[in-house]
Amino acid sequence: MFKSIRWRFILIYFLLVFLAMSIVGMFIMTKLQQIQVDMSSKNMEARIKSILASSTALQEDDWKQVTGEIHNSINNGIQIGYDENIYVILNDDKKTIIAGSIEGTEGQSAYNLNKINSYILTKSLEGNVESIVPKELYDNSTVVNNHMSYPVYENVNGGGDLKGFIYLTNNIEYIYETINESKKIITQATVIALLLTVLLGLVLARTITGPIKDLTVKAKLMSQGDFEQKVEVKSNDEIGQLGSMFNYLIDELKKTVSNLQQEKSKMETTFKYMADGVLTVDIIGNIIHANPVARQIIALTDDGENYDVVISQICKSISLLNLKQKNFHGSDILEQNGQTYKVDYEPFMNNKNEIGGVILLFKNVTEQFRLEKMQKEFVANVSHELKTPITTIKSYTETLLDGALSEKTIAEDFLTVINSESDRMSRLVSDLLKLSKMDFEQANWKQEKIDVKKMLIDACKKLNIHAKNKNIEIHMGNIPDDMNIKFDKDGFEQIILNIAGNAIKYTQDYGNVWVSANKENKNIIISIKDDGIGIPKEDINRIFDRFYRVDKARTREMGGTGLGLSIAKQIAESHNSKLLVESEVQKGTEIKIIIPEYEVYEVFEV
């Protein structure tokens, strides 16, 4: 309870008021008592003086001689108050009482009478008026009397021998009763003051602690992430300023947090949708963050998995220990799920500017690797394809120069070979040029309306001579007349010549080739089918690759370079068309060309 400022305030106020009231009360009481007792002593002294003045017997020099008169003047001559007692004491050795307001005291030694204080009596022997207020106990009750011993000299003005003493006691209980009453009043006043203090303390403490409490509650809500807090500023004092500062702080914090959240959300969205995998791992191997791509690459299922446990099953070379040895800086290649990833890693710093962990970036380089490989293969293929005819031409030319030129028949044979090899080289170079043009989209396609039937018949006529050489029959199917496509004429002819040329080339003598066309869902489907050698299953997907030939040695003999189908495919694709292959070894091959039909748009004049 006293831990709260409110109660401490009240306690301090309480103690302050209590102490102040007690000290003031005690001071006043003591002073009051003293003043009252002093007043009583002064009255007693005046009373003794008046008794002395009124009694002639007491003015006598020798009190021994006038004891009877003294007795009379005391017991009958003067009025004795109910609260006072008076004794006339002779200054002899015994200090004999010669007259007393209490009967039976006369003749006794003052020292023996317990109603007389021997101390002041003895002290007044020195000639001074002495008084005392002793605590006395008579008959089990406390009696408070003021005692006064007044020395009387022979000479009224104080000269001569000391005759004796007038001893007066005066009951001053009324003083103590008054004091006690006053004490009660002061105590009551103190209690009331303390009650008021507590009440006022409560009110005052509330005005101070109320805003602090409000601040505390709102700061707590703020710590739980609720920034919609504002405190009411009621004054311009220190507490009011604290409230204003809190409001300012919360506004600034809100802005900062919202900026941070915006940045975080931007970062998260970037990480989420970026094509590369991002993985953040702390220095002890806990995975802090993994974007969806990274999760998929390293097959991360649960959050909070250990990096080493996950990565040890995939690629040990990027284990945490290995990364540490390279100061968390470098790159590696990871093969996973048939894909190739380049893993770049860099350390990140923590708030103490020490390495806090490592960020790994997984970049899918499968396509890049494939292209690089293709490029290398392509260069190797081109060199190889060019080298063979060049070697042949060179050796034949050398033989001719060495003397074979003089033998006409040999020379003619050699020159024929040189000629055909040159044709082959020229074909190869022209094919490559075509492909290269298409690669760089520099081929000028002149798209026009083409009558498919007419084009197929013309192409077959051109191929007939080759077919006849092998006794292959070309069967033209029943092709409808109204089949038109929008295509480049030369390009279309090249596709047909390549595909139908292959059909003849890869079909044994006396085989068959069927050429047909039909419409299907706004597409023209041209089919070129043979009953030739067919293509093994594993090669089907590759026959459109540049330089790819199923049986390299044999096809080269036939004069092929392996570029025909890739050119055909590229032309088709640039005309929104595609090629499909179906083939079975020793049974035959069918290649379908699917081209969108030419659509006629009628233009109405408005």
Ligand SMILES: Nc1ncnc2c1ncn2[C@@H]1O[C@H](COP(=O)(O)OP(=O)(O)OP(=O)(O)O)[C@@H](O)[C@H]1O
């Ligand atoms: N109808 C077919 N029957 C069997 N194999 C075929 C057929 N068509 C193509 N092929 C196979 O596909 C390969 C690639 O054909 P492509 O037309 O691209 O090259 P090529 O005929 O060898 O040479 P080019 O056409 O450049 O003179 C051929 O080498 C052959 O092995």
Ligand SMILES: [Mg+2]
């Ligand atoms: Mg070919």
